[in-house]
Amino acid sequence: MKLRSTLLATLVALACGTALADINIGVSLSLTGPGSGLGIPVNNQFKLFPKTIAGEKVNLIILDDASDPGKGANNARRFITEDKVDMIIGSSITPVSAAMIPLAAEAKTVQLAVSPVGGPPDQERWLFRLPQGADVIAYPIVEHMKKTGIKSVGFLGYADAYGEIWLKAMTPALEKAGIKQVAVERFARTDTSVTPQALKLTSANPDAILVVASGSGAAMPHKGLVERGYKGKIYQTHAAATPDLMRIGGKDVEGGYVSSGPAVVAEQLPDNHPSKKAAVDFVTNYEKAYGPGSRNQFAAHSYDAAIVLQKIVPMALKKAKPGTAEFRAALRDAMETMGRTVFSHGVMNWSATDHWGYTNETAVLLQVKDGKFVVVQ
Amino acid sequence: MDSTIASILLLDGLTNGAIYALLGIATVLVFAVTRVIFIPQGEFVAYGALTLAILQTGQVPGTVWLLLLLAGMAALMEFYTRWRHHGDLLAALKPALKTLIVPVLVALVTLWAAPQQFHLLVQALLSVAVVTAFGPLVYRVAYQSLESATPLVLLIVSVGVHFALTGLGLLFFGAEGFRNPAFWDLRLNLGPVMLSGQTIIIGVASLALIVLLWLFFERSLFGKALRATAVNRLGARLMGISSHAAGQLSFTMAALIGALSGLLIGPTTTIFYDSGFIIGLKGFVAAVVAGLSSYPGALVGAMFVGVIESFGSFWASAFKEVIVFTVILPVLLVRSLTSGHSDEDH
Numbered sequence: 106m107k108l109r110s111t112l113l114a115t116l117v118a119l120a121c122g123t124a125l126a127d128i129n130i131g132v133s134l135s136l137t138g139p140g141s142g143l144g145i146p147v148n149n150q151f152k153l154f155p156k157t158i159a160g161e162k163v164n165l166i167i168l169d170d171a172s173d174p175g176k177g178a179n180n181a182r183r184f185i186t187e188d189k190v191d192m193i194i195g196s197s198i199t200p201v202s203a204a205m206i207p208l209a210a211e212a213k214t215v216q217l218a219v220s221p222v223g224g225p226p227d228q229e230r231w232l233f234r235l236p237q238g239a240d241v242i243a244y245p246i247v248e249h250m251k252k253t254g255i256k257s258v259g260f261l262g263y264a265d266a267y268g269e270i271w272l273k274a275m276t277p278a279l280e281k282a283g284i285k286q287v288a289v290e291r292f293a294r295t296d297t298s299v300t301p302q303a304l305k306l307t308s309a310n311p312d313a314i315l316v317v318a319s320g321s322g323a324a325m326p327h328k329g330l331v332e333r334g335y336k337g338k339i340y341q342t343h344a345a346a347t348p349d350l351m352r353i354g355g356k357d358v359e360g361g362y363v364s365s366g367p368a369v370v371a372e373q374l375p376d377n378h379p380s381k382k383a384a385v386d387f388v389t390n391y392e393k394a395y396g397p398g399s400r401n402q403f404a405a406h407s408y409d410a411a412i413v414l415q416k417i418v419p420m421a422l423k424k425a426k427p428g429t430a431e432f433r434a435a436l437r438d439a440m441e442t443m444g445r446t447v448f449s450h451g452v453m454n455w456s457a458t459d460h461w462g463y464t465n466e467t468a469v470l471l472q473v474k475d476g477k478f479v480v481v482q
Numbered sequence: 483m484d485s486t487i488a489s490i491l492l493l494d495g496l497t498n499g500a501i502y503a504l505l506g507i508a509t510v511l512v513f514a515v516t517r518v519i520f521i522p523q524g525e526f527v528a529y530g531a532l533t534l535a536i537l538q539t540g541q542v543p544g545t546v547w548l549l550l551l552l553a554g555m556a557a558l559m560e561f562y563t564r565w566r567h568h569g570d571l572l573a574a575l576k577p578a579l580k581t582l583i584v585p586v587l588v589a590l591v592t593l594w595a596a597p598q599q600f601h602l603l604v605q606a607l608l609s610v611a612v613v614t615a616f617g618p619l620v621y622r623v624a625y626q627s628l629e630s631a632t633p634l635v636l637l638i639v640s641v642g643v644h645f646a647l648t649g650l651g652l653l654f655f656g657a658e659g660f661r662n663p664a665f666w667d668l669r670l671n672l673g674p675v676m677l678s679g680q681t682i683i684i685g686v687a688s689l690a691l692i693v694l695l696w697l698f699f700e701r702s703l704f705g706k707a708l709r710a711t712a713v714n715r716l717g718a719r720l721m722g723i724s725s726h727a728a729g730q731l732s733f734t735m736a737a738l739i740g741a742l743s744g745l746l747i748g749p750t751t752t753i754f755y756d757s758g759f760i761i762g763l764k765g766f767v768a769a770v771v772a773g774l775s776s777y778p779g780a781l782v783g784a785m786f787v788g789v790i791e792s793f794g795s796f797w798a799s800a801f802k803e804v805i806v807f808t809v810i811l812p813v814l815l816v817r818s819l820t821s822g823h824s825d826e827d828h
Contacts, residue, residue, distance in 0.1 A: 144657075264802075291800040292799060293802070295759070297750065298792075300792070301494065301794075302795055304491065320657070321752055325751055349659075
């Protein structure tokens with residue numbers, strides 16, 4: 106009898122212990138499929154996520170969405186109904202994140218997207234993003250174009266959502282700067298050749314060409330342009346700011362420009378850059394775990410997710426206990442009111458009207474010199 | 483659009499078309515002999531290119547481990563079926579060991595050679611050997627016991643094999659792509675057209691392979707046996723041609739063609755673990771143009787697909803894929819209108 110009651114008591118204690126005190130976070134990432142190049146580094150950094158925040162145990166429930174929007178939505182549904190999560194993080198690619206938005210909004214749970222995704226206005230309330238919007242990253246590119254007297258620009262981008270976001274951001278920015286966009290060409294990541302597109306762009310002969318592609322996929326179009334004898338400036342976006350660009354592109358990408366978040370060039374940031382400390386910390390820890398040169402834009406976003414949680418969890422704990430609707434709402438309110446926060450990727454300031462949060466001073470322009478990224482002053 | 487641009491586009495289209503032609507021919511070959519619509523054909527391309535890329539870095543490619551695993555599975559299956567049929571352990575052990583010997587040998591050589599950083603050509607040969615060894619094993623593990631199933635069932639299995647191979651590709655090679663060094667660093671300027679060494683290699687190699695295949699089917703006993711199986715499986719079996727052996731042989735050839743295509747295409751573009759699918763699919767379109775039955779038809783179809791793709795991306799780059807895959811519709815329409823259908827057809 107005594108044994109049984111002790112056992113029972115232990116069980117009850119255990120059950121309550123896990124159910125009440127823990128903060129559960131559902132993370133959906135593209136670990137397989139075409140988006141895995143982005144999802145895997147994010148997951149790597151989540152493996153280094155703090156175990157406890159503000160004295161509460163944090164459980165990350167990480168699921169693979171296979172770069173498939175339908176699977177992403179299923180994951181979100183599981184997080185909400187089965188795991189009763191306090192917050193959803195993900196996904197790492199835009200189309201999947203977009204599919205998760207309505208579910209998170211309906212369950213009144215914060216979705217912290219790891220990709221630049223736009224939401225419908227009525228669901229925007231529960232949606233926050235970790236990456237910079239394309240307009241923020243485009244800012245130093247357009248400024249550099251203005252400064253170096255570029256008059257015409259060609260666009261060579263992915264024929265998918267990532268290309269579209271950039272086209273939408275670049276077109277008005279260029280117009281405002283008085284630069285003409287003379288040709289828009291698209292390609293797919295799986296294409297074996299961009300010769301036709303390169304031909305069309307070089308015959309339009311713009312002063313500069315913007316290549317919109319990600320990871321090692323960004324090298325092929327760059328090479329294609331150089332091989333077709335294009336001599337103007339070539340710009341790349343933040344998704345190309347990985348060592349893969351040089352690994353695949355070799356000599357052909359020398360002199361190319363890449364706009365990026367500050368985290369990837371942590372050591373080169375000037376000492377007065379606000380993100381320097383966080384960025385160096387991210388790079389040291391990540392490269393200690395995954396080898397030198399393994400740093401990248403995407404892993405830094407999950408580093409920043411930890412910064413967000415460390416700030417908002419204590420704020421929300423004052424109002425409610427984890428696992429309740431009040432706690433979820435408190436997390437959301439905390440994100441809007443947490444104020445200026447320094448990320449490894451720039452200075453963030455979410456507000457009730459702005460769930461993107463980064464300022465135009467966030468991105469830095471890099472140039473490929475001798476197979477390395479060098480900050481353009 | 484002037485003649486300069488047109489000639490550059492044409493050359494680009496024909497170069498890609500040559501690769502699609504090889505894959506199309508492999509698809510036709512496999513379908514004719516085994517009635518398998520072999521969707522994972524493209525995976526062999528990616529495996530070939532990426533195995534070479536990993537060998538280049540001096541590491542052991544994960545495909546070697548997969549090869550050993552598959553060989554083990556195939557040997558066990560072989561052993562079990564023989565044992566159940568004859569009840570003799572020793573007699574069952576022999577074919578099982580026969581299944582094991584080539585893959586294990588290839589794997590051991592690769593394991594030994596990987597850290598030695600041999601010349602590019604040696605590594606290329608190794609990659610071809612590794613990927614080719616996959617052919618009969620894939621057939622043994624996934625298809626052989628379903629030999630007499632309907633083409634639809636075989637197609638469903640193909641989809642499964644495709645997903646399995648792509649997923650394993652991600653595990654072995656990682657999400658980022660690789661680009662192989664060119665076999666021949668030549669750049670020839672013929673008027674407006676820039677001819678690179680790799681383009682010449684692709685053209686010559688494709689042509690040579692097609693001629694070799696033709697010789698194989700016309701002149702060799704094995705080739706004739708395969709043709710016989712393609713025409714009438716039961717009749718061929720009655721004449722002593724094993725349909726198992728025919729299936730394994732056709733898969734070996736398909737894997738060999740795939741691996742070679744991978745080596746050819748590797749230096750011209752970045753290959754990802756999942757790049758094979760869309761390349762293989764275009765080879766499949768070429769094969770469909772040929773009605774899944776004619777090798778010259780597949781060649782013509784592939785050139786057609788390559789050129790359409792090249793001009794399509796020049797005029798409307800965002801709709802390139804749409805244009806290429808829409809081409810299949812009128813072809814299917816014409817085919818279904820002109821050819822009489824009977825249940826005996828495969």
